[in-house]
Amino acid sequence: MRERDARGMTRRRLLGIGGALGAMAATALTASAALARRPSITGAELRSAVPLPPPFQVPLPIPSVLAPVSTAGGVDRYAITQREVTAEILPGVRTPLWTYAGTFPGPTIESRRGRPVTVTHRNELPVPTVVHLHGGRTPAKSDGYPTDLVLPQGWQEASLPMGHDMHDMEGMRDPQAVVTTLTRDYTFPLDQRPTLLWYHDHRMDYTAPAIWRGLAGLHLIRDDAEEALGLPSGQRELPLMIADRAFAADGSLAYPSLDPTLRRRPGVTLPYLAGVLGDVILVNGAPWPVHEVDGARYRLRVLNASNARHYELEAVTDDGRRLDLVQIGADQGLLAAPVTHRVLPIAPAERYDVIVDFSGVPVGSRVRLLNRLGSGRTRDVMAFRVARKVTDDSRIPRVLSADLPAWRRSDAVRVRDFSFRAGRMHGGHGWLIGGLPFDPARTDVTARLGDVEVWRMVADVHHPIHLHLVGFRVLSRSGRPPLPHDAGLKDTISLRPGESVEIITRFDGYRGRYLFHCHNAEHEDMGMMANLEII
Known part of the structure; x- marks a missing residue:
């Protein structure tokens, strides 16, 4: 990790960082290719040992809302x-x-x-x-x-x-x-x-x-x-927790732990060091579910809760027509204005707030939510079946929010560089930040409460990077403008293989010890986490 003040002066260097970001990316790609063996795909897929149901048969469960024990x-x-x-x-x-x-x-x-x-x-x-x-x-x-x-x-x-x-x-x-x-x-x-x-x-x-x-x-x-915005609500607001899993012959969840008791030896077996993928796609805990909808707008609150699987979501009718995915929010709330997508990438731990309009879909027909990054059974996610025509008084305002932070590069008091790459730790394989595995006793970054900083991050393979405590805005990807789905305030950013990304944030809220880490959960467990001290 490398820190500079706003004038570009180097204040400190930590072991494992040297040269330009491009050189770091090239070295990291080589190391990760050797580790992951499939550098363009993060993770290896487990295959279930029980018969799997056909898609779009199980009803979509809606998680219950917990009642407080006291107010x-x-x-x-x-x-x-x-x-x-x-x-x-x-x-x-x-x-x-x-x-x-x-x-x-x-x-x-x-x-x-x-x-x-x-x-x-x-x-x-x-x-x-x-x-x-x-x-x-x-x-x-x-x-x-x-x-x-x-x-x-x-x-x-x-x-x-x-x-x-x-x-x-x-x-x-x-x-x-x-x-x-x-x-x-x-x-x-x-x-x-x-x-x-x-x-x-x-x-x-x-x-x-x-x-x-x-x-x-x-x-x-x-x-x-x-x-007060008039967005779809009530039964037309659906939380969708998407996660992949695999099942062993006895019906248990298959997972390649070195120690299945999760007590003495962390980590996974060699083929899964880059991440664990399942062959069953669950939404709210149900395999490839189906949900009956009105011919109206629906607000989908989508979370990728998978350990390592990335998705590119699209909504496709039975006759092959793609519906717009109108993004109204990101990880940290509403966008300033809607952004329309046909395909929406979502990395582990990212959330997107999306509106889909079913009013133009014939009654009795179906809209499938598909994953363009999947193959075979993992290409299907879930389906919606349009049951009836209705009157819809919901709307999508042109202006959604006026309270997004307007941080500028000139506000930043320092710039920091980070590399996220495969490496060696404790004599074995690991995933490192700035060449170092996580150590809870080491302070990696110290930031002052209220300071604005720019972070520049480079990846070898896919790494969804999460900052605790704060949200951030994406400034650039590999020197180019952010992608359309980067809009709004985020707390998790998907770094793609060989890519450098700039983000800007203000460290406000609270003092104390926090974290930033990769949210590929296997990478996180194998060292890709660092301490952030707010003073």
């Missing part, structure tokens, strides 16, 4: 128990899951902008857990730092390894870790723009298998101004 004192309080259940995901097949409150996805929390929420999580799973509200402007003590563990009953903190490496668990401990037993309160001020967030496990070195087993749920923030 006293201006704070909404919720309680969630993390526990194992067995559920039917594939028809007629029983699958063990790790869940929030017994469901996959976990229950949705709906909040009002500026009204604080406290969620008490109780860990009844067989391993420690951590909860991160992805996209939340959250004080550090509730952000879900990977070593701030909630231990199951009976675990001994003193014997718990932390900061361990990829093989023998013999590594440094994190002196700042805050560890609790059985329960922990996470408090979210939610003083931020209305948007779709999601919560998921963030335990160090085991995020990928924990999410894969079911630890993910949605959190919506709303406010009066957004509700």
Whole structure:
């Protein structure tokens, strides 16, 4: 990682960075090609060992909205128990899951902008857990730092390894870790723009298998101004959590962990070092579902909750006509104005707020949501079946929001360079930021509260990079203007192979220790994470 002030002076250099961004990209591509073997595709696909259902037969589930246990004192309080259940995901097949409150996805929390929420999580799973509200402007003590563990009953903190490496668990401990037993309160001020967030496990070195087993749920923030726009709402607003999985012969979720107990040895087997892909596409926990819709506009709140799979989504009618995907929002809320797409790329952890108009589709016909990056069964995502003609009083305003930040390059007090690439860590394969694997005891970036910075990032293969605490705007891709889907305020940016991207952000909100990392969850678990200290 390299930091410069606004005049371009180098303040410090860390090991592993040298030369121009182009040289870093070339070196990284070579290293990653050797590691991943398929450098243009991030991940290898698991094949299910049970019969898979035909597409578009299972109804789309809508995750339940969690009721608060208390609303006293201006704070909404919720309680969630993390526990194992067995559920039917594939028809007629029983699958063990790790869940929030017994469901996959976990229950949705709906909040009002500026009204604080406290969620008490109780860990009844067989391993420690951590909860991160992805996209939340959250004080550090509730952000879900990977070593701030909630231990199951009976675990001994003193014997718990932390900061361990990829093989023998013999590594440094994190002196700042805050560890609790059985329960922990996470408090979210939610003083931020209305948007779709999601919560998921963030335990160090085991995020990928924990999410894969079911630890993910949605959190919506709303406010009066957004509700006054006249956008589709009620039953015509659909949350869509898209995730891929694979199933073993006994119905369990297949995953290539080195240690299936997720206790002593993190990581995955060699073919899956670049990421784990499944051959079943789930939406809200159902395989290739179908949803009955009116001939009207629908608001789709789309989350890519896959570990490593990228999608290019398109909505196609039975007669081959593509419908417009009108983007109205990004990770961190509404755009200034709508952007129309025919194909919408979405990387792991990205969210898009999209409107699709079914009014021109004949009653009884179907619209398929397809993935242009998929093949075979993974090309299908879900379908909508138009059931009736209706009167639709929703609208898409030309101006959606006027509160987007207007940061300029001249506002930046420093520029930082980062490389995201494959490399060696602890004698094995890993994924590195600036040539270094994650170390919870090391501060990688120190930023002052309120400072505006420009970050320049370069990738070897696909890396969806997520910043905790703050949103950012995309300034450029490889020296060219941002792509249409880069509009708005984001917290996750998809870096493509060999690409350099510039983003700009302001580090506001709270002081403390945060993270930035790749949200290919296997990359994250194998070292591609760094500390961000706000002072």
